[in-house]
Amino acid sequence: MSHNSFGHLFRVTTWGESHGPAIGCVVDGCPPGLELDEAWIQPFLDARRPGSSKFVTQRQEPDQVRILSGVFEGRTTGTPIALEIANQDQRSKDYGEIAQSFRPGHADIAYEWKYGVRDHRGGGRSSARETAMRVAAGAVARRVLGEGVVIRGALVQVGEDRVDRAAWDWDAVRDNAFWCPDRAAAARWEALLAAVRKAGSSVGAVIELVAEGVPPGLGAPIYGKLDADIAAALMGINAVKGVEIGEGFAAAALRGEDNADEMRVRQDGQVEFLANHAGGVLGGISTGQPVVARFAVKPTSSILTPRRSVTRAGADTEVLTRGRHDPCVGIRAVPVGEAMLACVLADHLLRHRAQNPGAPARAVLPRESLSN
Numbered sequence: 001m002s003h004n005s006f007g008h009l010f011r012v013t014t015w016g017e018s019h020g021p022a023i024g025c026v027v028d029g030c031p032p033g034l035e036l037d038e039a040w041i042q043p044f045l046d047a048r049r050p051g052s053s054k055f056v057t058q059r060q061e062p063d064q065v066r067i068l069s070g071v072f073e074g075r076t077t078g079t080p081i082a083l084e085i086a087n088q089d090q091r092s093k094d095y096g097e098i099a100q101s102f103r104p105g106h107a108d109i110a111y112e113w114k115y116g117v118r119d120h121r122g123g124g125r126s127s128a129r130e131t132a133m134r135v136a137a138g139a140v141a142r143r144v145l146g147e148g149v150v151i152r153g154a155l156v157q158v159g160e161d162r163v164d165r166a167a168w169d170w171d172a173v174r175d176n177a178f179w180c181p182d183r184a185a186a187a188r189w190e191a192l193l194a195a196v197r198k199a200g201s202s203v204g205a206v207i208e209l210v211a212e213g214v215p216p217g218l219g220a221p222i223y224g225k226l227d228a229d230i231a232a233a234l235m236g237i238n239a240v241k242g243v244e245i246g247e248g249f250a251a252a253a254l255r256g257e258d259n260a261d262e263m264r265v266r267q268d269g270q271v272e273f274l275a276n277h278a279g280g281v282l283g284g285i286s287t288g289q290p291v292v293a294r295f296a297v298k299p300t301s302s303i304l305t306p307r308r309s310v311t312r313a314g315a316d317t318e319v320l321t322r323g324r325h326d327p328c329v330g331i332r333a334v335p336v337g338e339a340m341l342a343c344v345l346a347d348h349l350l351r352h353r354a355q356n357p358g359a360p361a362r363a364v365l366p367r368e369s370l371s372n
Contacts (some may be wrong), residue, residue, distance in 0.1 A: 001125065004022070006115065006233065006236070006343070007029070007344075007347040008351060009350040009351050010027070010028075010029045010030065010144060010343060010346045010347035010350055011027070011029050011347075012025055012027055012134070012137040012343060013025060013026045013028070014133040014134065015133075016087075016129075016130065016133070016138075017119050017121075017125050017127065017129075018123055018124055018125075018127030018129040018130075019087065019119070019124070019156045021086065021087060021132055022084050022085060022086045022087055023084075023085050023087065023120060023130060023132060023136065024082065024083055024085065025082075025083050025133035025134075025136060025137050026080050026081065026082050026083075026332065027070070027080065027081040027083070027140050028080045028081075029347075030076050030078070030140055030143075030144060031068060032075070032077055032078030033075055033076065033078075034075060034143045035074050035142065035143065036071050036074070036075065036081075036140065037071065037074050038064075038065055038066065038067055038141070039141040040139060041065050041083070041136050041140070042064070042065060044135050044136070044335060044338075044339065045063045045065055045132060045134075045135055045136060047334075047335040048063075048131070048132060048135045048335040048336060049061060049062075049063045051131075057217055061088060063087075063132055064086070065083055065084070065087050066085070067081065067082070067083060068082035068083070068084055070082060076143075081140060081317070085133070087129070098319060098321065100311050101309055101311045101312070101317050102309050102310060102311075102319070103307075103309070103317050103319050103321055104122065104301065104307040104319065105301030105307075105311050106126070106302070107123065107126040112312070123338050126238070128238040128239070128329060128332070130221065130238075131274065131333075131336045131339075133183055133312070134237075134336055134339050135335055135336055135339045137339065137343055138335075138338060138341075139339070139342075141339070141342035141345070141347075143174045144346040144349065145342060145345055145346050145349060146214040149211060149213040149345065150211070150212045151210070151211045151212075151338050151341055151342050151345075152170060152209070152210050152212075152338070153179065153207055153208065153334040153335070154180065154181045154208050154334065155179045155180050155205055155207055155331065155334060156181070156204060156206050156208045156294070156328055157206035158178070158185075158189045158193070158203055158204075158328055158330065159192060159205075161185065161188055161189065161192065162185070162206075163182035163185045166182045167181075167183070167290060168182065169181055169182070169183070177190070178190075178292050178331055179331065183350065191201070193327050193328055196327045197327040198284060198306045199305075200300075200303055200304030201299075201303055201304075201305055201327070202300035202303050202326070202327050202328060202329075203328050204296065204298050204299045204330060205296075205297045205328050205329075205330025205331070206294055206296050206297070207295055207297065207330060207333055207334050207337050208292070208294045209234075209292070209294070209295075209338060209341050210291070211280070211289075211290060211341055211342075211345060212290045214289075214360070215286065215288060215349070215352075215359075215360075216285070216286055216287055216288035216359075216360070216362070216363045217285060217286060217352050217356065218345065218351075218352050219281065219284045219285040219352075220285070221283050221284050222284070224348075224351070225281075225283075225284025225285075226284055226286055226291075226348055227245045227279070227284060228284065229344050230245065230281075230291070230293055230344050231243040233340040233341070234337060234340055234341075235295075237297075237336055237337065237340060239297045239300070239301075239329050239333070240295050240296065240297055240298075240333075241296055241297070242295065242296040242346070243293065243294070244293070244294050244295075245279040245281060245291075245292065245293050245297075246276065246280070246281070246292055247259065247277045247278075247279070251277060254277070258277075259277050260277075261282075261289075262275065269364045270364050271288070271364070273287065273289050279291060279292040279293060280292060287363060288362060288363035291341070291345070293337075293341065297329055297333050299328075300326050300327065300328065301318070301321075304319035304320050305320065306318040306319065306320045307319055307320070339361055365372045
């Protein structure tokens with residue numbers, strides 16, 4: 001199977017299946033001399049780990065990462081970094097009933113048509129289990145970006161219930177099981193998801209990502225647009241069906257004078273934007289403002305409610321998916337989204353430095369421009 005890699009200078013290749021002995025990734029292109037060890041990577045994996053609350057799958061995986069190469073005495077060597085996580089709590093028997101049928105909403109039938117063979121145990125390669133390695137790679141990417149770039153994500157909608165942006169509090173995100181910045185919404189979602197799980201159903205969600213401290217100049221104006229690469233990376237996450245940057249689809253309802261991000265020059269010569277409808281990207285290039293992206297995750301397709309489907313033999317059937325599944329996959333998608341955004345930004349940062357090593361790290365106008 002091809003297309004298991006993404007990125008250009010900072011390149012990530014993942015391998016493994018949901019019920020195989022292990023999953024892993026190779027991160028190539030990481031600069032040498034960066035501090036990196038398993039203790040740095042592990043907290044990011046713990047944030048995504050299954051079984052972490054009653055609102056996510058109860059598969060018990062410690063997700064302990066091992067660094068196999070590319071690091072010596074706590075620093076990167078500039079050679080490929082190989083990371084591995086053992087699978088320890090597979091229950092393949094839960095999937096025996098779907099070996100000869102296709103789960104509606106899943107990739108089962110598309111895999112069958114494309115490859116003629118599929119690993120039905122937990123979805124095999126199409127399982128969200130693979131995203132653990134993206135999170136591990138994202139931890140490496142954060143080292144490339146440095147402490148000046150801060151990437152945070154939050155769940156802003158579950159089903160039809162949205163957060164109150166007037167009540168937004170980043171400190172609240174880590175205080176509940178939903179990565180929710182609105183404590184009142186988190187309380188409502190607890191009752192909502194309990195009812196959804198009891199009904200054997202699922203709901204979708206919307207995740208918002210914000211990257212602060214991103215320098216201006218990342219991206220290229222035509223085929224290497226920063227926002228296009230971010231959109232592609234987020235669309236590549238399991239169950240994602242929509243992505244928007246900045247105002248996104250809401251921009252279609254604005255007038256030009258409302259959508260334009262006006263600017264002023266401060267006394268120190270730095271450009272100050274008066275709004276950020278563009279989400280930190282203009283013409284495919286970062287502006288130095290916070291990069292803002294949102295992505296929509298569909299309801300979990302693995303549900304206990306019987307759904308009509310077909311078998312491999314061409315007969316009609318009904319399918320219900322047993323096993324341990326998330327009533328809302330959007331919850332654990334937050335750290336995955338953060339990781340993918342980190343990988344894209346790290347890749348573009350290295351590309352930008354290679355082409356324009358003397359570029360400014362801040363949005364400052366040249367002195368000759370200020371004198372005009």
